[in-house]
Amino acid sequence: QVQLVESGGGLVQAGGSLRLSCAASGRTFSSSAMGWFRQAPGKEREFVAAIRSDLSRNYAASLKGRCTISRDNAKDTIYLQMNNLEPEGTAVYCCVARRAYGTAYGADDYDFWGQGTQVTVGS
Numbered sequence: 077q078v079q080l081v082e083s084g085g086g087l088v089q090a091g092g093s094l095r096l097s098c099a100a101s102g103r104t105f106s107s108s109a110m111g112w113f114r115q116a117p118g119k120e121r122e123f124v125a126a127i128r129s130d131l132s133r134n135y136a137a138s139l140k141g142r143c144t145i146s147r148d149n150a151k152d153t154i155y156l157q158m159n160n161l162e163p164e165g166t167a168v169y170c171c172v173a174r175r176a177y178g179t180a181y182g183a184d185d186y187d188f189w190g191q192g193t194q195v196t197v198g199s
Contacts, residue, residue: 078102080171085193098171100152109179114167126179161197168192
């Protein structure tokens with residue numbers, strides 16, 4: 077059974093930083109794309125970032141430069157480093173993975189989802 081387990085969420089003040097982690101189990105994703113989506117209260121789920129096994133990255137245009145996605149293929153783990161957080165960053169952040177090699181921007185393109193971790197940014 078495939079599982080994606082996120083950690084690292086929490087409450088942070090505006091301007092602070094958080095590093096989210098997502099560990100995969102049940103199969104290896106070392107050759108597959110993984111990434112992050114988020115959903116803020118009352119808003120649509122949106123793409124944050126994705127990364128291929130060769131470390132090629134894609135970011136949402138609105139978030140580029142404000143977060144960094146990385147991965148450790150040996151550990152089947154990805155990370156999302158978020159700096160200078162703003163209250164608009166408050167959301168549930170979900171880890172995703174797909175069987176395919178390439179990254180994608182659509183939620184339907186991902187085959188596996190984690191339960192999500194709450195990030196709350198105080199003003």
